[in-house]
Amino acid sequence: MATAQSFALIDCNNFYVSCERVFNPALEGKPVVVLSNNDGCVVSRSNEAKQAGVKMGVPLFKITDLVRSHGIITLSSNYALYGDLSARTMSLLGKFCPQEVYSIDECFLDFSAIKDRNQHGLMIKQAVKQGIGLPVCIGIGPSKTLAKLSNYIAKKYPQSEGVFDIASLSESKQDLLFRSIDVGEVWGVGRRLLQKLNRMGIMTVKDLRDANAERIKQSFNVVVQRMVLELQGISCSALDNSSAPRKQIISSRSFGNTVRTLGELEEALTSYAKYAIEKLHSDGTQAHIVQVFIQTSRFAQGEDYYGDYESLRLANPSNDENIILPTALSLLQRIFKPGYAYQRAGIALMELTPAQSQQLSLFSMTAQTQTKTEDEPPKAERLKQVLNMTNSALGSNALYLAGQTLKEERWRSRSEHRTPAYTTSWDDLPIAQA
DNA sequence: TCTGGGGTCCTAGGACCC
DNA sequence: TCTGGGGTCCTAGGACCC
Secondary structure (H helix, E strand, O other), rough: OOOOOEEEEEEEHHHHHHHHHHHHHOOOOOOOEEHHHHHOOOEEEOOHHHOOOOOOOOOOHHHHHHHHOOOOEEOOOOOOHHHHHHHHHHHHHOOOOEEEEEEEEEEEEEEEOOOEEEEEHHHHHHHHHOOOOOOOOEEOOOHHHHHHHHHHHHHHHHHOOEEEEHHHOOOOHHHHHHHOEEEEHHHOHHHHHHHHHHOOOOHHHHHOOOOHHHHHHHOHHHHHHHHHHHHHHOOOOOOOOOOOOOOOEEEEEEEEEEEEOOOHHHHHHHHHHHHHHHHHHOEEEEEEEEEEEEEOOOOOOOOOOEEEEEEEEEEEEEHHHHHHHHHHHHHHHHHOOOOOOOOEEEEEEEEEEHHOOOOHHHHHHHHHHHOOOOOOHHHHHHHHHHEEEEEEHHHHOOOOOOOOOOOOOOOOOOOOOOOOOOOOOHHHHOOOOO
């Protein structure tokens, strides 16, 4: 007899806040929030901050009273730290079962072969707490959608001890539970879909589970149809452990202050492009399409909104700064309009392919055979190597390209509550007191 | 003063071809 | 010039996720 399919979703609790607590235990038990880039919005909240009434995604300036009255600790986000703790956690979890890493703080494990699933979940939870210091919750179910829902239940009901298997409930108890949960909690139901479902009288998880899948497909699309089937325990999405390569790289930021000149936009874009190109190199990929975009603020009163983008398909896929940067800057010139207060810019690199499979055009092959001497890497290649080596040894701003100056940078993001990069920067290693 | 950033998937509709 | 249907490919935009 084949074993029934089973998935576990492991999700770190309040991930960014929990990462900060690993290195600063004094934050334990206190209301803490982590802010987005530019210290703009709240992107992670401790339970105490949630209880104080801080909503997810709220702009910091709207909760200054709450911050003061509850003594909420506000921290700038520290992605180097979170990325490092995430990698360690995922590597540990991958040792237990076949794994699909789903996001920085979540992964699915294939539990099909596990006998006592609840017990196994508790053991994994304990291992992450001991090995990394992070608290996690684990939801278990016969489809990914049900595993996600179980995880929600594990978080919500303390008596679950952070591990919940939906299959452990009788049918009637499942009905009772699903009738008590809003349909908006289902994975994939966002704001718009929720409205439309509600208008059709589908209010709870049970309503959606018991809907007719074919009719749902007619009224919506295959995505919602799959949700219905997955809620019924029919898995429509297998565990994907292929770690499929990224399809695009986007690098963009809101500015610390709005900027009006092309020169400032060029500086900012150069910095973002450099970061995106570093990612190409670390992924071992190259991009075929370069896209650049700029925007004014959507919130500025009395100012017209302006935003535009332009893209260009390169003759050959490239990961070369000397090709991508000039391309990006020329695209920027095409969309820049004077007279606007720009608030954000970005670059997207698309149609990524492995770097070694480069197809050279006839033109560039000719050009290269003419300039290249034996055993000598092309100039651009050597420059790239030097930049990469220096920056990885000395920090990412040790060497920078001419467009990227270090004078006053109005566009540079604010980050006024940053904690040290404990695990990824020599300068920030914690010091043990004797 | 101050409103994130980086992704994926799906679909509708246009362009084009036969 | 008109007329038709069907197929494919591409792109923009919507919706959602964390």
